[in-house]
Ligand SMILES: Nc1nc2c(c(=O)[nH]1)N(C=O)[C@@H](CNc1ccc(C(=O)N[C@@H](CCC(=O)O)C(=O)O)cc1)CN2
């Protein structure tokens with residue numbers, strides 16, 4: 214699918230041809246010579262908007278100028294009356310060629326522009342099953358609609374200016390949120406908090422640019438030079454504040470990977486089961502029970518934590534077990550945090566030392582398990598990983614688990630709680646663009662402080678403005694839009 218490029222901070226919509234036409238300039242497509250692209254908004258698209266499986270109801274959504282005409286052709290209302298915008302009607306979807314009833318439905322026509330896409334939208338709410346939904350969709354397609362690409366409904370909402378790019382991305386984050394806190398963060402972004410903050414920073418930069426441009430273009434007019442240092446500092450501080458929310462924001466959106474490692478039989482799988490609060494992994498007293506890595510998602514105070522149980526690491530002649538051990542090592546490498554589990558009822562072994570050496574240098578927690586048994590090992594006797602906190606627990610008895618969750622939370626957040634209000638950066642793409650914008654503002658500050666000519670400063674300020682525009686979409690490239698919207702599900 215090909216997309217539109219946005220130029221100069223504006224969406225240039227050509228309403229005459231109903232096609233979105235945007236001029237491309239070298240300026241906006243870094244290093245890429247491209248001609249003008251057009252993305253048609255004048256065709257009518259349709260998709261099943263709900264999961265295709267068994268459900269109470271399922272929705273076929275249609276967006277575009279033909280939406281109502283298509284509905285008229287296929288829908289037989291139980292009580293015929295004129296279609297009224299945003300009013301749900303009861304009736305049947307009927308195949309116009311055969312007269313066969315395809316499903317019993319509720320249907321709604323929503324007149325542009327007060328709709329999801331800002332186009333005419335029709336929703337057909339049918340029974341939530343594969344056969345009825347496909348039958349309805351197929352009639353809609355034969356009546357003139359085109360099957361929507363993934364994310365194309367939301368793309369239209371973006372292209373028509375109902376939401377900006379950061380909000381469009383938030384739609385997907387809402388769908389994919391794995392915890393309540395993650396959902397709240399996504400909804401905040403969907404509500405436009407981040408967008409408002411970024412637009413504010415961008416506008417301040419544009420104001421400074423306007424002033425500098427006046428100085429450059431009309432030197433004879435004696436434009437009184439203003440001191441732009443305070444404005445630049447204010448923008449820089451604003452960007453820094455936003456960037457500072459990113460580490461925690463990204464945790465909410467992406468979560469962390471925690472690997473449970475240790476020698477065989479120390480109780481790794483028992484610990485996983487306890488953390489999940491159900492018996493996911495097989496537990497036996499036979500060392501080498503877990504052969505493969507096993508992943509489950511856990512909610513630790515709002516942070517999605519993917520916990521990975523691994524095969525106990527030891528030298529082994531067993532081919533299958535050896536592969537499992539290799540995977541355990543890979544899990545250590547991929548984890549954001551490692552739980553090194555020890556058996557507190559036994560003295561440390563060479564294997565414990567060897568595994569600790571592999572964990573060395575990575576964020577870790579040392580877990581002393583089996584504290585319900587007579588003790589042979591205490592936190593003070595553990596010589597390795599001196600920086601890692603020690604947590605004593607009994608996975609079997611379920612004691613000490615709260616303390617472990619607390620320690621995991623502290624390790625991954627640095628102990629900070631989530632800010633409850635205002636903008637929160639949750640997306641690495643946004644963080645990277647903010648950082649680029651900040652670097653350019655900092656560079657502009659130095660240039661200004663060094664007393665260099667105004668056009669040296671404007672180069673950096675333009676780059677900063679563009680970097681911010683990539684977040685909200687004013688200066689997004691075709692490739693970027695393609696990447697973002699192709700991650701959506703069909704019907705979104
Ligand atoms: N049936 C249904 N439920 C749904 C959606 C949908 O499209 N259909 N949504 C979609 O994913 C989500 C809701 N999001 C939406 C966002 C904006 C508009 C909308 O029509 N906005 C208009 C204002 C309408 C009005 O004021 O009455 C606008 O902003 O102009 C609709 C749904 C979740 N639930």
Ligand SMILES: Nc1nc2c(ncn2[C@@H]2O[C@H](COP(=O)(O)OP(=O)(O)OP(=O)(O)O)[C@@H](O)[C@H]2O)c(=O)[nH]1
Nearest residue numbers: 477478479480481482483501502503525583608609
């Ligand atoms: N007393 C006591 N026994 C425990 C505790 N945790 C685990 N066990 C027992 O230790 C044995 C091994 O437990 P697992 O959870 O399978 O150990 P593992 O580390 O996953 O072992 P592998 O998968 O072989 O690497 C089982 O018999 C468990 O019941 C504990 O806290 N206290």
Ligand SMILES: [Mg+2]
Nearest residue numbers: 481482502503
């Ligand atoms: Mg196990």
